Amino acid sequence: MSFLEKIPRLDRRVLYLLVAIAAVVPMFTPLGLPIPTSREVEGLFDYIEELGPGSTVLVAFDFDPQTVGENGPQASGVLRHCFERDVNVLITALSQNAPGMAQEMIETAAAEYDKVNGVDFCYLGYQPYPAIVIMSIGQNFRIPFPQDFYGTPLDSIPLMRAKQNYDDIDLVVSVAAGWVAESWVTYAKERYGCDVALAVTAVQAAQYYTFWNAQQIVGLLPGLKGAAEYQAMMKGAGMSYTDAPLRGMDVQSIEHLLIIAFIVVGNVGFFAERARQRREAAAARAERRGER
Amino acid sequence: MKWEIPLVIVFVTGVILALSDFVPHQSIQDVREFFMSWLQIIGVLAVGLGLVSLTQVNLVKVRRKTPGWIYSVITLFGLVIMLVTGFVWDYREPSNPFQFLFQYALLPIYATMFSLLAFYIASAAFRAFKARNALATTILVTAVIVMLGQVPVGAKLAPLKSWIMEVPNMAGFRAILLGIGLGGVAMALKIVFGIERAYMGRD
Amino acid sequence: MAPTSGADPPAPPTDVRAEDSDDDAGHSITVRWSRSPDDGGGARTVTTYTVLRAESAAGPWEEVGEVPAGTTDYVDRARVEGGQVAHEVTNGTPYYYAVRASGPDGGRQAVADAPAIASAQWYHKGKTPILTVLLVFSALVLYFVRKARKHPEGIYVRPIAGMDAVDEAVGRATEMGRPILYVLGLGTAATISTIASYAILARVAKKVAQYQSRLIIPNYDPIVMAVAQETVRQAYTDAGRPDLYDEKDIFFVTHAQFAYVAAVNGIMLREKTATNFYLGKFYAESLILAETGNIAGSIQIAGTDEASQLPFFVTACDYTLIGEELYAASAYLAREPLLLGALKAQDVLKGLAMAWLLVGALLTSFGVNLLRRWISVQM
Structure with missing residues (x-):
């Protein structure tokens, strides 16, 4: 058996090792590849740019820590952008393991921009059954959230006093790793008429382009790429930004090239093996003819 | 009777909840509110059910020393330690033992599991993307274009990638999603009318 | 139509109307008006419109809301603040509305001709298309279930490889x-x-x-x-x-x-x-x-x-059931007339949806929005 024919039987662990190396190396030696921006990301960025100070955006943390690699930079980008433009922010964390993570991200960003809890932002926290919570907000924030995350009744929070339901906010941004993103579109947008933008993992994005094309959402951040573009736009607008998602795109570039290389090598092996099988079949036929 | 009562409950709640979408009047909205609250209450109570199942199954494994019983010990230990720290310390405080476990044990473990995807995508791509025939070759070529167009390295392919995502990919997705949407309505009606009963353990 | 202050305030808005908001549980009145001639044109500037309300045509007027220039409607609805009802729109009570166009030099207001009464609706008119489809679908299900009962052999379900396995x-x-x-x-x-x-x-x-x-x-x-x-x-x-x-x-x-x-x-x-x-x-x-x-x-x-x-x-x-194949699996496995009938109804509705999409897309391309308008839903 030649080397090429052995390829299909290559130990998976070799592939895994190569993937790991390709992920780690660019972390230490950044390539600094340029980030072109796309319309769907610009959609959300421009929407928030156009909102004046004092408008209100609801940022929904609809992801658990496992996808923080993709969703984290998205959430923090949107949060910082709002703070930078003095837009008020309400935050929900409807995913089970989101509250602690969200709390840390909010408090860090708030400290950076000198934002005051209850005046510039309000962290509503977690309630079970996301779809029901999203529907109930349509009637009143106080139905699912009688208090904020810290236990303060909503009516004692200056920012929330005049906020009843979706009519009193300008935009919902759902940063999501699952179906909750869809519930915001179904209920907040379609039922209660509040504008919605989504920031989702790369895998989910393929599905949510339908909402973007049907103009059901004002913007879409697909995966780390979306987060990187968002940071690039913040950088372009002279705001403070973080490097991490941009560097992540270097890693992703290398990984994609590597996987393409795997596909090519896999196909070379596939054709080599098919050629061998054909040769053997031909030889067997010739042998049978010889016997006759 | 064992079968009729649940079917009646399903029918009545199903019809009321469907009606509440078409009747804005407060009276029916209050009924909807009532059912929604019950859904949440039952969901919370069910956590207890899960807890009992988890503890029972793992205790039995430990007692019988079935293969891999040591994992059951770890599971039970994890359950107890998170429960106890969660009860003793306020989960809203930024730093305490519960937060420590959450930030420095749970988060990294979850992130690790998710990152397995990168490895598995590589091995699945290596194995499955073969130019077996014309259709398979189309998938292969499209996958390569989209992968390149998605990252800065292949910026030149980005417009083609966008076209693939927004036209052929979307057409496929829409077809599947429309089918799922209609199928979903059909399923809901079948359940409300009591035609579909498999979820009650019955054909 | 009394000027409220200063010299030369902008002209008031015209055609002020107030009516019960559609498709809700009441406690809400929608006020509409046409822009003041000075809003976006004219000699003076309008910065805001203030909506005022009174329980009798003679007043006293109470300010209920304010919107920026360029706006032509306002929804007056009940509000809860600090755990108390801060602003009430009582169902069944007639309310009179006025709208004041204000600029830097004060404002002038116009009063709606007739009072409005908030009420709860028993039917959401905007959702008629959804209800229609639902009823058509239910009828189809019942029809095909009956048909399947009589001739169960007449319903063909294409093979699902994953279920055969x-x-x-x-x-x-x-x-x-x-x-x-x-x-x-x-x-x-x-x-x-x-x-x-x-x-x-x-x-x-x-x-x-x-x-x-x-x-x-x-x-x-x-x-x-x-x-x-x-x-x-x-x-x-x-x-x-x-x-x-x-x-x-x-x-x-x-x-x-x-x-x-x-x-x-x-x-x-x-x-x-x-x-x-x-x-x-x-x-x-x-x-x-x-x-x-x-x-x-x-x-x-x-x-x-x-x-x-x-x-x-x-x-x-080895096998994957795609989307609704999963839903169809129970009918495929059980071959029960009830389930098969529902499956058939689903196919018919899908055929109708496909035809609607095709014809609708064609008509819309030529500027005829008939089919699109019929299925548009107002929430």
């Missing part, structure tokens, strides 16, 4: 003396794909009981677990082997996505399951599960309506 997959596990893993996914008991999955589970469990094999079902949701236990228990009883049923094989693992995946992968590798079913709602874990099963060499049958996960299942599994 169920018996073989269970048989293989039995021959190998290894258990079968059934994963219901991350949905709740109210998720449609989970409910569809129960129907297939019932069939699988019946086969397992007949072959006296073993079925393992780790669960992500406690209610899903309870239902799965009931489904399997019933299937074992129907197969005449209630004695084989072991509740400890249908257990709750965790409600954390990746912890659940880790546990299921562990079960696959430790128990060396011969056949894995993944039927229900799946997210990022789809490939991690299926690829592990592939490494372990199990036969794998998957199905989900989570479209973005389908490519992963197709790549790593």
Whole structure:
């Protein structure tokens, strides 16, 4: 058996090792590849740019820590952008393991921009059954959230006093790793008429382009790429930004090239093996003819 | 009777909840509110059910020393330690033992599991993307274009990638999603009318 | 029409009307007006419109809301602040409305001709298209169910390869003396794909009981677990082997996505399951599960309506039920007239939707929005 024919039987662990190396190396030696921006990301960025100070955006943390690699930079980008433009922010964390993570991200960003809890932002926290919570907000924030995350009744929070339901906010941004993103579109947008933008993992994005094309959402951040573009736009607008998602795109570039290389090598092996099988079949036929 | 009562409950709640979408009047909205609250209450109570199942199954494994019983010990230990720290310390405080476990044990473990995807995508791509025939070759070529167009390295392919995502990919997705949407309505009606009963353990 | 202050305020808005807001539970009145001639043109500037309300035409007027220039409507609705009703719009009470256009030099107001009375509606007019489709569909279901009862043989269901493979997959596990893993996914008991999955589970469990094999079902949701236990228990009883049923094989693992995946992968590798079913709602874990099963060499049958996960299942599994194939599986397996009839109705509705889309797209392209307008829904 030649080397090429052995390829299909290559130990998976070799592939895994190569993937790991390709992920780690660019972390230490950044390539600094340029980030072109796309319309769907610009959609959300421009929407928030156009909102004046004092408008209100609801940022929904609809992801658990496992996808923080993709969703984290998205959430923090949107949060910082709002703070930078003095837009008020309400935050929900409807995913089970989101509250602690969200709390840390909010408090860090708030400290950076000198934002005051209850005046510039309000962290509503977690309630079970996301779809029901999203529907109930349509009637009143106080139905699912009688208090904020810290236990303060909503009516004692200056920012929330005049906020009843979706009519009193300008935009919902759902940063999501699952179906909750869809519930915001179904209920907040379609039922209660509040504008919605989504920031989702790369895998989910393929599905949510339908909402973007049907103009059901004002913007879409697909995966780390979306987060990187968002940071690039913040950088372009002279705001403070973080490097991490941009560097992540270097890693992703290398990984994609590597996987393409795997596909090519896999196909070379596939054709080599098919050629061998054909040769053997031909030889067997010739042998049978010889016997006759 | 064992079968009729649940079917009646399903029918009545199903019809009321469907009606509440078409009747804005407060009276029916209050009924909807009532059912929604019950859904949440039952969901919370069910956590207890899960807890009992988890503890029972793992205790039995430990007692019988079935293969891999040591994992059951770890599971039970994890359950107890998170429960106890969660009860003793306020989960809203930024730093305490519960937060420590959450930030420095749970988060990294979850992130690790998710990152397995990168490895598995590589091995699945290596194995499955073969130019077996014309259709398979189309998938292969499209996958390569989209992968390149998605990252800065292949910026030149980005417009083609966008076209693939927004036209052929979307057409496929829409077809599947429309089918799922209609199928979903059909399923809901079948359940409300009591035609579909498999979820009650019955054909 | 009295000027409220200063010299030369802008002209008032015209044509002020107030009426009960549509399609709601009352407690809301919509005020509409035409812009003041000075709003966007004219000699003076309008900065805001203030909406005022009174319980009699003579006043006293109370300010209820303010909107920027350029706006032509305002919805006056009840508000709760500080746990108290801060502003009430009582159903059944007539309210008079006025709108004041204000600029830097004061403002002038116009009063609506007639008072408005808020009331609750019993029917949401904007949703008529949805109700129509729902009623048409229900009628189709009932019609085809009747038809299927009379001539069950007249309904053809195309083969679903994944379902035809169920018996073989269970048989293989039995021959190998290894258990079968059934994963219901991350949905709740109210998720449609989970409910569809129960129907297939019932069939699988019946086969397992007949072959006296073993079925393992780790669960992500406690209610899903309870239902799965009931489904399997019933299937074992129907197969005449209630004695084989072991509740400890249908257990709750965790409600954390990746912890659940880790546990299921562990079960696959430790128990060396011969056949894995993944039927229900799946997210990022789809490939991690299926690829592990592939490494372990199990036969794998998957199905989900989570479209973005389908490519992963197709790549790593032997059979994949795509979207509604999963929903259709129960009718396919049970061949019961009721289910077949509903399936047929679904096909007919799908055909109608396709025709509507095609004709609608064509007409809209030529500027005729008839079909599009008919199905547009006002929330």
